[in-house]
Amino acid sequence: MSNPSRKTCLLVDQRDDTSCVRCGRWLQGIPASRHHRKRRSQASRVEVHAPSNLILLCGTGTTGCHGWVHAHPEQAREHGWLLRGTDDPTAVPMLHSLYGWVLLDDQGRVHIIEETERKALI
Numbered sequence: 298m299s300n301p302s303r304k305t306c307l308l309v310d311q312r313d314d315t316s317c318v319r320c321g322r323w324l325q326g327i328p329a330s331r332h333h334r335k336r337r338s339q340a341s342r343v344e345v346h347a348p349s350n351l352i353l354l355c356g357t358g359t360t361g362c363h364g365w366v367h368a369h370p371e372q373a374r375e376h377g378w379l380l381r382g383t384d385d386p387t388a389v390p391m392l393h394s395l396y397g398w399v400l401l402d403d404q405g406r407v408h409i410i411e412e413t414e415r416k417a418l419i
Contacts (some may be wrong), residue, residue: 301331301346309351309404314395319362321394321409327376330363332378334391339382348385349401352378357395390415 301309306392315324330355333403335347344350354360366373373379377391388402390410398415399407410418 299346301351302305305346305351306331307349308348309353312348312401312405312407313353313393316353316395317392318352318393318395319354321364322355322362322389324353324355326357328357328361329353329412330357332363332366334378334386334389335380335382337382339380346387347386347403348402348405350380352391352401388418390418 311373317323317324317329330336330353331351332343333340334350335344339378346397354363354366355366356363358364358367366378370379374381377389380389382388387403389400390400396407396409398410398412400410400418401407
C-alpha cells in the first residue's frame with residue numbers, strides 16, 4: 298500500500314507541532330507514527346493519506362498512544378482519533394492536545410471549535 302507524500306507528512310508534522318495529539322508529548326527522537334483516523338481499509342483513495350485523516354501519535358500501533366487508540370476504539374472514537382468507515386475526516390471533531398476541540402482540513406490547518414459547535418456536529 299502507498300504511503301503519504303512527503304508534502305503531506307510535513308503538513309501533518311507542522312500542524313501537530315511534532316507532538317502527540319493525544320498526550321502532547323514531544324516526538325523528537327522517540328517512537329512515533331502518523332495514525333490514520335479512518336483505517337486504510339475503510340478510506341477512499343482520496344482520503345486515505347489526506348492531512349485530515351492523519352494525526353501524530355507517540356508509539357506504534359501497539360505501544361504508546363497509538364497502541365491505546367487501537368486497544369480502546371470506542372473511547373478513541375469519542376475523541377475523534379479513530380473514525381468509522383462512513384465518517385468524513387474533515388467533518389468529525391477531534392480533541393487535540395495543543396488546541397482542544399478542532400476540525401482538521403486537507404491543507405494542514407486546524408479549525409478550533411467551541412463545545413457548542415462540537416455538540417452540534419455529533
